Amino acid sequence: MPTRKTQTYCPNCRQPIAVEFEQVFDTNQNPEAKNLLLSGQANLLQCPFCKYQGPYSTPLIYHDGQKELLLTFVPPELGLTRDMQEKTIGPLITQVVNALPQEKRKAYLLQPKTMLTYQTLLETILEADGITKEMLQGQQQRMNLIQRLVNTTSDEALTENAKQDDALIDREFFALFSQLLSNAAASGNERLARRMMEVQQRLAEVSSYGKQVMEQQKEVETAVATLRELGDQLTREKLLDLMVDAPNEIRVQAYVSLARGGMDYQFFQLLSERIEHARGPEHARMATLREQLLALTRSFDQRRESQMEQIRQFINAVIESGNIPEVIAQNANAIDELFVGVLEMELDAARKAGNLDRSGKLQQVVDVIEQMSAPAEEMQILNALIEMDDDAARQSLLEQMPPEAIQALAEVLAGVMGQVEASGDAALTQRVEMVYKQVLKYSMRMNLRK
Structure with missing residues (x-):
């Protein structure tokens, strides 16, 4: 929906200022409408005189047709009577309804839900995505912990804080931490980014979840190296041998995720034949392995199908x-x-x-x-840096680049880091992290010379 313009007064310095705002956030019309609201970037008032920045209060509605969700919110500070609220919200709902084809105009549109506070509005949107208040509280606790850890002044204090809140340092914690680290690097706050990298590395060493992830990464790296070494010589028989000889369940899981395509009917037929010829404890172990592999492949396929269905829905929204x-x-x-x-x-x-x-x-x-x-220049340079095994060679390439290119490369790396970590490729993550640290250090040295 198009933005509107009006004139208001800055709540801080009382100077008259212009403001652009939206009142209809419809995911059917704009797939980014939800993210705009949740990010806090919607209807921001910015004063050019005193530099104040804050939310601009206006009635609004939120619509998500797929979830049959229609929410209305009128800021209490506007002091509108019930009649005035209905006269303001009514035309906005009409905009949403008119934008829908006739077959999608359902009963929920006649019963919009009134949100009494802006926070309730956001929580209701998130709850429709399966994110509960408890989850939000947990994220806030993780945010507070991250702030405490980053602000600690000694390794002893950092370790003690991590041990006290070990239960909070989980997968969601590290995902949030990585996102905040990327944001700090992208914004040019190199001091904070460097400190966060130090804290992240230390947490991987001292937290229970960090130790578990490091162990898993080692197993994945070993599995990747083993499969790469076999290359085109990898057969179903050799893959089965790897499964049978795997030292632990983590290694088995890694092989399943990396080589699911080879675990077909013939693969399990080979496994069944080995079970038939096995005796005693070996027969029981092989039978257990078969059940384990069946469960892992079933879980893998279910996750993949769920991902594919989400992609199909996204593709439909795009077109x-x-x-x-x-x-x-x-x-x-x-x-x-x-x-x-x-x-x-x-x-x-x-x-x-x-x-x-x-x-x-x-x-x-x-x-x-x-x-x-088509790879941008920064991505071409990044790929070249990742392929290099020598720090001196990377340093030489960086020294040939102009300062603005270094800054652009650092911003690209900040985004790539999060994507690579999410991919689960431990070997690639390690190489990208090594390049990221070198680029960040070089960028900081350049800034000190200014």
Whole structure:
């Protein structure tokens, strides 16, 4: 929905200022509407005189057609009577309804839910995504812990704080920590980014979850190295040997995630034959392994199918958005190998069905992604740095780059770090982290020379 403009007074210095604001946040019209609200970037008032920044209070509605969610909110500080509230909200709801095709106008649109506070509005949106108040409280606790840890002045204090709140230092904690670290680096706050990297490394060493992850990473790295060494010589028989000889369950899980394609009917038939020929304890161990592998592959397939279904829903939202290039650009981080694979399947299915309208839009998505996939100069340099095994060679390349290119490279790396960590590729994560540290140090030295 288009933004509106009005004039108001700065609540801090009382100077008259112009403000742009939105009142309709409809995910059907703008897939980023939810993120805009949740990020706190919606309807921000910025005073050019005293530099004050804060929310601009205005009635608004939020609509998510897929979840059949229609929420209204009128800030209490506006002091509107019930009649005035209805007269203000009514036209906004009409905008939402008129933007929907007739077949999607359902009963929930006649019963919008009134939110008494802005916080309740945000919590209701998140609860529709399965995020409860308890989860939000947990995230706030993790945020507070991160702040305490970063502000500690000694390694002893850091270790003690980590041990006291060991239960909070989990997967969600490290994901949040990595995001905040990327934000600090991207904003140019090198001192904070360097400190956070130190804390992150220490937490990996002293926290229970960190130790577990480091152990898992070692097992994954070993599994990756083993499969790479076999290369084209990897057969079902050799893959089965690796499973049988795996020293622990983590290694087995790593092999399943890395080589699921080879674990087909013939693979399990080979395993069944070995079980038939085994005797005593070995027979029981092999039978247990079969049940374990069946459970792991089933879980892997279920997760993959869930991911593919989410991708299909996202693809449908993209082609219905009316602005495919913009939506793809806004969600570039969601484009990965699995996304491209699902997109190709959807395009093939549309062509076979003779659905020219859908296939045309899907082809447009393909074209936009191909244009975006052309490596930018920063990505070409980053790839070159990652491939280099020698610190001196990387340093030489960095010294040939102008200062603005170093800054651009640091920003690209900040985003890449989060993506690589989420991929679970421990070996690649280690190499990217090594490059990231070297670029960050070089960038800081450049800034000190200014």
